[in-house]
Amino acid sequence: MSGRELVLVLGMAAVTFLVRYAFFALGERAAFPPLVKRALRYVPAAVLTAIVVPMVLLPDGTHWQLSWRNAWMVGALATGLIAWRFSHLLASIGGGMLVFFIYRWLLG
């Protein structure tokens, strides 16, 4: 590993760790105002949706695929329906993946 690579890796590691650790470092000294506490409750739903929806509707990262030929969309809809009906995570993931792979296989 060259010196430049070492600086690159250590630099990226430091930057990434600081972003991840900044709030954890505060520990019990941090007291968020009530508004922030309420806002943070929406982070999981907002961020996970923001990751999934483009993955599913633009599977190649650039082109929209709002069509029944899009196995990602069909698989995600199946996952969502199972999750909504049964609220069972493993069943949703397993069922969704089953639909996704069968559907891809059927489409050829």
Place this chain on the structure above:
Amino acid sequence: MIQPSHPRRRTEAWTGARDSLPMLLGAAPFGLIFGTLAGPSGLSPAATLAMSLCVFAGSSQFIALTLLASGTGLAVILLTTFVVNLRHALYSATLLPHVAGLRQRWRIPLAFWLTDETFAVVQLRYHRADASPLKHWYYLGSCLAMYGNWFMWTLAGVMLGRSVPRLEHMGLEFAMAATFTGIVVPMLRNRPMLGAALGAAAVALAAHALPYKLGLMLAALAGVVIGVVLEETP
């Protein structure tokens, strides 16, 4: 004090690892492709493995490869890494109330290993009703599984290089989409949560072409604001 070998700790850790299983599958092709692409982008095998071990952040590792290949300078790569990883600050702020009481020797590694995937399952674990004081062991289990998995697939990519099995065409990445969908959908039982998710989705789609995951960051912030606003409007 509970002894270190207390079976409930191992059970929590094991459950965390097990619940991350679909995302271990989903991350596999990314790790493999990262290991494969690193060499051609100008990164030595040692630096490639060191990056997966020390940085442990898939998106920024991929972007670093692209920037390296195009001859971008170090300062710009580090700045980009910061922007791409900003969302993790949102995750650590969200998890802080649950880990605030832990010692630094826990908080440091748990921060180092905080990824999208681990955040997804761990926030769910913390919201489950049981008052287990050992949920950080679940967190640890998920981290170790994701970390080991990421390193092993990077290593496989580095060693196999171009002769890589066609893992990236199998659609394993869908496992990640399925997990996130399965986690989010049951949360959408009230109007503010639903609004937050729909708003985040709309902004994520509108801004998907923005570089460096900025679209994701904007979408998350928009979703959060919409949730709070809807909470206050009858």
